[in-house]
Amino acid sequence: MARLVFGMNQSLDGYVDHEKFAPDPALFRHWIEHVRGLAGSVYGRSMYQVMRYWDEDHSEWTSELREFAVAWRDLPKWVVSSTLESVGPNATLVGSELETVIRDLKAQLVGEITVSGPELARSLTDLGLVDEYRLYVHPVVLGHGKPFFAGPRPRLRLVANDRIGEEVIRLTYVPA
Numbered sequence: 001m002a003r004l005v006f007g008m009n010q011s012l013d014g015y016v017d018h019e020k021f022a023p024d025p026a027l028f029r030h031w032i033e034h035v036r037g038l039a040g041s042v043y044g045r046s047m048y049q050v051m052r053y054w055d056e057d058h059s060e061w062t063s064e065l066r067e068f069a070v071a072w073r074d075l076p077k078w079v080v081s082s083t084l085e086s087v088g089p090n091a092t093l094v095g096s097e098l099e100t101v102i103r104d105l106k107a108q109l110v111g112e113i114t115v116s117g118p119e120l121a122r123s124l125t126d127l128g129l130v131d132e133y134r135l136y137v138h139p140v141v142l143g144h145g146k147p148f149f150a151g152p153r154p155r156l157r158l159v160a161n162d163r164i165g166e167e168v169i170r171l172t173y174v175p176a
Contacts, residue, residue, distance in 0.1 A: 001106055001107060001110070002039050002040075002105060002106045002107075002108075002109040002110060002111055002112065002113045003106075003111075003112050003113070003131040003132060004042075004102065004106060004113050004114075004115060004124065004129050004130050004131050004132075005112055005113070005114050005115065005130070005131060005132045005133075005134060006114070006115040006121040006124070006125075006130050006132070006133050006134070007114065007132075007133065007134030007135070007136065007170075008116070008118070008134075008135075008136065008148060009021070009023065009027075009136045009138060009168075010135055010136065010137060010138065010148045011137075011138055011140045011141055011142040011145075012137060012138070012139060012140060012141050013141050013142060013143065014147050014148050014149070015142045015143075015144065015145035015146060015147055015148070016118060016145070016146050016147070016148050017142060017145045017146065018050060020140065020142055020145075021138050021140045023165070023168070024165040024166055024167060024168070025064070025165070026164060026165030026166070027136070027164050027165045027168050028064060028068070029064070030164050030165075031068065032064065032067050032068045032071055035068065035071040035072055035075055036071045036074075037111070037112070038075055038111065038112055038113065038114055039076070039109040039110060039111035039112055039113050040075060040076040040077065040078065040105065040109060040113045040114075041075055041076075041077050041078070041113065041114045041115075041116055042077075042078045042079075042080065042094075042102065042105075042113060042114070042115050042116065042120065042124075043077060043078070043079045043080065043091075043116045043117060043120070044079075044080055044081070044116065044117030044119055044120035045079065045080070045081035045083060045084055045117075046117060046119075047116040047117035047120070048077070048079045048081075048084075048087070048091070048116070048117075051072065051116070052088060054068065054069040054072040054073065055069075055073065055088050055089065057069065073089065073090060074090070075090065076090055076091075076092075077090060077091040077092070078091070078092050078093075078094050078101065078105065079091050079092070079093055079094060080094045080098055080120055080123075081093065081094075081095075082095060082096070098123065098124075098127075099127050099129070102124060102127075102129050103129070106129070115130060118146055118147060118148060118149065118150040119150050121133075121149075121150065122149070122150035122151045125151075125153060125154075126151075130175075131174065131175075132159075132172060132173070132174050133156060133172070133173045133174075134170055134171070134172050134173075135148060135170070135171045135172075135173070136164070136168050136169075136170050137168065137169045137170075137171065138167060138168055139167050154175055154176065155175070155176040156173035156174065156175060156176055157173060157174055157175070157176040158171060158172070158173055159172050159173065159174050160172040
């Protein structure tokens with residue numbers, strides 16, 4: 001049975017914003033290896049549209065960026081949206097049957113399935129489907145933006161913490 005994990009980079013004050021801060025080389029290497037090891041990923045529409053950047057090669061990319069793109073393209077993806085009519089390669093569109101689809105994925109796959117997007121994570125948490133939360137805390141204070149937690153959460157229990165690279169601390173929590 002697969003585990004559903006919600007993890008994202010965030011500021012010290014709890015906001016996610018891919019344009020305000022970026023991973024250092026060690027954290028980027030971590031993300032490459034992380035994506036390679038996944039059973040799949042579930043995306044909300046907004047995060048999926050951001051990540052579609054990796055679908056096409058760009059001439060200015062470094063070898064590490066190409067490596068991430070290959071890992072991301074190989075990853076099975078499920079995109080939750082009521083407005084998209086189609087999705088790209090290696091992706092499946094999920095409409096109104098979110099709970100059924102995710103429960104089936106957790107039962108059929110082995111390993112880890114990531115959740116990408118705070119609003120989607122809130123919906124899946126409300127359904128009791130998120131098994132673990134990973135907060136990658138960067139030394140940046142944004143003061144506003146999209147919060148990591150899109151709504152109140154049940155009590156969580158810290159199960160691990162570790163440093164990745166020079167500046168990021170990963171905090172791992174499970175529902176208490």
